Amino acid sequence: MTLLSTGTPGSVGPADRGVGPLLRAWRERRKVSQLELALRADSSARHISFVETGRSRPSEEMVLRLAEHLDVPVRERNALLVAAGHAPRYRETPLDDPALDALRAGLERLIQGYEPYPALVVDATYNVLVANRGITMLLEGLPESLLAPPLNAMRLTLHPEGLAPRIRNLPEWRGHLLAQMERQIALHRFPPLRALYEEVAAYPVPEPVPETMAQPMPEAEPAEPVPYFALPMLIEHEGRTLSFISSISTFNTPMDVTVAELAVETLLPADPATVKYLHSLMG
The missing domain is CATH 3.30.450.20 (PAS domain)
Known part of the structure; x- marks a missing residue:
């Protein structure tokens, strides 16, 4: 039997939060230090700190790279991109499309x-x-x-x-x-x-x-x-x-x-x- 669900699960919107606090929250959730994340993402702890405090606006590539190394779900990667001022990368196609x-x-x-x-x-x-x-x-x-x-x-x-x-x-x-x-x-x-x-x-x-x-x-x-x-x-x-x-x-x-x-x-x-x-x- 085939059943299609109605509605799509919601997500925490980025409108009232910049990308810095969102990235910091994901990093802390994963129990990763700024230095460790910087090493994984081929960046520097200083740059990660600047991004998290809003002193630096990350590029689309950097947002996606950090999200990859923090194992951020695809839906939330879109939220990070929007919070950083970029367009969402991932589509959300209804299953009956x-x-x-x-x-x-x-x-x-x-x-x-x-x-x-x-x-x-x-x-x-x-x-x-x-x-x-x-x-x-x-x-x-x-x-x-x-x-x-x-x-x-x-x-x-x-x-x-x-x-x-x-x-x-x-x-x-x-x-x-x-x-x-x-x-x-x-x-x-x-x-x-x-x-x-x-x-x-x-x-x-x-x-x-x-x-x-x-x-x-x-x-x-x-x-x-x-x-x-x-x-x-x-x-x-x-x-x-x-x-x-x-x-x-x-x-x-x-x-x-x-x-x-x-x-x-x-x-x-x-x-x-x-x-x-x-x-x-x-x-």
Whole structure:
């Protein structure tokens, strides 16, 4: 299924802040000294100091070079350029724009190729843009109010009427998701992302599915304990406990804000029983 989100996450505008304070804030966030940044950017600590205090106006090339070495997100690089008096460098093309037809089609083929395993594409605020049949299977039985577009992966997962009651290790998985959002907030500084975090962090934590309702999938022989190599999500589906490991991929060196903020998340089976069950559903 394909879902396009409505709206674009906001960003801290540069109108009331010069480029110097913005660059200093990014440098301090990255815990980099003026001297270290100067060495990385082939400049001098004196020049970096002048830029940060407004005594020197950096060129477009210098802004982009400093942003690169401070790992500033693409959206915020545009904000830095505008604050320095330059034009934005990176476009922000809506995902449904014809210019991104090939990308969108490629993403749809990619996540369909993961079937029967769940996979989806989200934007910077976790709105679901594209999802495959594996995701649809996990969402079966959820209330229509949560399934109305735009779908949001964090709301669907942590809402007490969403997937949360079905997740057997909810405290651990919830903690993992909230920590992931905190890292994204520190990196991107989007007010909508902060608002989403505050919303889902305030959800009451439902009781997990009782043991009598969700049992591990039967095997022909007793299964050996699975040595998980990453934190799994243990989720109940039709009386069975499925186990998934999450993997997230992003694009390298994107030149468009929209593309830079896309993430492909795949839920890979963490045990042979989950593999067998998923193939039996969609085989």
